[in-house]
Amino acid sequence: MAIHSIFDYTPLRTEFEKSGISDHFIPLIWKHVVQNPSCDMDSIPSLPSAAYPLLRSKFRSVTSAVSSAVDSKDRVTTKLLIRLKNGTSVEAVIMRYDTRLGKYDGKPRPGGIRSTLCVSSQVGCKMGCRFCATGTMGFKNNLSSGEIVEQLVHANRFSKIRNVVFMGMGEPMNNYSSLVEAIQIMTGPPFQLSPKRITVSTVGIIHAINKFNDDLPNVNLAVSLHAPDQEVRCQIMPAARAFPLTKLMDALLSYQASSNQTVFVEYIMLDGVNDQEQHAHQLGKLLENLKSVVNLIPFNPIGTSSNYKTSKDQNVKKFQKILRGNYNIRTTIRQEMGQDISGACGQLVVNLSEQRSAGGASLLTDIEDLRIR
Numbered sequence: 001m002a003i004h005s006i007f008d009y010t011p012l013r014t015e016f017e018k019s020g021i022s023d024h025f026i027p028l029i030w031k032h033v034v035q036n037p038s039c040d041m042d043s044i045p046s047l048p049s050a051a052y053p054l055l056r057s058k059f060r061s062v063t064s065a066v067s068s069a070v071d072s073k074d075r076v077t078t079k080l081l082i083r084l085k086n087g088t089s090v091e092a093v094i095m096r097y098d099t100r101l102g103k104y105d106g107k108p109r110p111g112g113i114r115s116t117l118c119v120s121s122q123v124g125c126k127m128g129c130r131f132c133a134t135g136t137m138g139f140k141n142n143l144s145s146g147e148i149v150e151q152l153v154h155a156n157r158f159s160k161i162r163n164v165v166f167m168g169m170g171e172p173m174n175n176y177s178s179l180v181e182a183i184q185i186m187t188g189p190p191f192q193l194s195p196k197r198i199t200v201s202t203v204g205i206i207h208a209i210n211k212f213n214d215d216l217p218n219v220n221l222a223v224s225l226h227a228p229d230q231e232v233r234c235q236i237m238p239a240a241r242a243f244p245l246t247k248l249m250d251a252l253l254s255y256q257a258s259s260n261q262t263v264f265v266e267y268i269m270l271d272g273v274n275d276q277e278q279h280a281h282q283l284g285k286l287l288e289n290l291k292s293v294v295n296l297i298p299f300n301p302i303g304t305s306s307n308y309k310t311s312k313d314q315n316v317k318k319f320q321k322i323l324r325g326n327y328n329i330r331t332t333i334r335q336e337m338g339q340d341i342s343g344a345c346g347q348l349v350v351n352l353s354e355q356r357s358a359g360g361a362s363l364l365t366d367i368e369d370l371r372i373r
Contacts, residue, residue: 005146031190090120122170145181173208222264228282269311284327
């Protein structure tokens with residue numbers, strides 16, 4: 001008999017319906033489990049008597065466990081290694097930001113430190129991006145919606161999570177049904193996260209982008225573009241062959257027309273590959289009709305075998321200057337967090353022997369602080 005996470009909504013609702021139990025009890029169950037993560041099902045109060053044997057036999061309050069939690073030297077970043085019920089593992093990263101460093105309507109923000117969780121949606125990844133450590137694992141399996149939500153449950157024990165970004169292991173839109181259900185759970189009781197504080201990153205799964213706004217209104221969309229033309233994109237992202245750039249841009253324009261949402265464009269800076277001035281001009285022209293924020297990402301080495309090098313600082317700044325000055329595109333340079341614990345962008349790969357090196361990052365602004373209103 002399959003044992004499910006209590007946060008696997010569809011199986012839980014189905015079992016309740018079979019037993020004639022109202023699904024209105026489900027948020028009450030989740031609230032108790034969030035407050036008591038390792039609780040026994042019999043300890044959940046005020047349920048119909050028929051619910052208890054059903055929950056005991058088919059569900060667990062948590063099906064995963066934190067195997068290790070490693071802090072960066074500056075304690076701004078915490079990387080969690082989470083073991084799933086099938087014996088595989090994923091990584092989730094907690095990043096702490098200072099909201100006072102961002103701006104809202106051009107004015108300094110009030111507040112202080114808050115936390116964003118970077119979650120995984122798959123064990124490994126099918127996309128095989130050549131600059132990403134997760135791609136070296138190959139694809140193992142999809143996570144259930146409950147396994148995705150459990151990352152949030154675990155992370156809240158370390159730091160109160162305000163924002164969630166689907167930028168961990170895996171391509172979220174290749175696990176679309178679990179992605180949608182997990183976000184619907186996160187934005188409902190008892191978590192009550194704002195959809196505007198959730199961001200989903202994709203390499204550009206066009207058929208999923210086409211229905212994203214209908215299924216997840218007000219959730220932020222980020223696209224891992226990484227190149228301004230199809231040839232270079234396929235060179236560094238083999239899966240891009242299935243998603244031609246012209247069709248991807250059409251999908252993004254259609255998405256924006258229906259959602260009125262700003263699209264976040266992620267662009268990893270690879271020395272001599274996609275970081276030259278002509279690439280900046282190509283990107284500017286490509287995005288001229290799309291309301292977007294471009295996030296330039298320094299390449300994080302993924303081992304001695306990597307074929308790529310990090311772009312020189314002056315090239316990154318020149319790239320930003322061209323996009324801003326010539327094309328009036330809001331462009332930021334990502335300040336990396338968690339490099340010393342391999343928790344930065346592109347570095348997530350399950351490795352039980354944690355490698356530590358000198359480094360760290362100061363508090364910085366979050367992606368949601370860049371949201372254009």
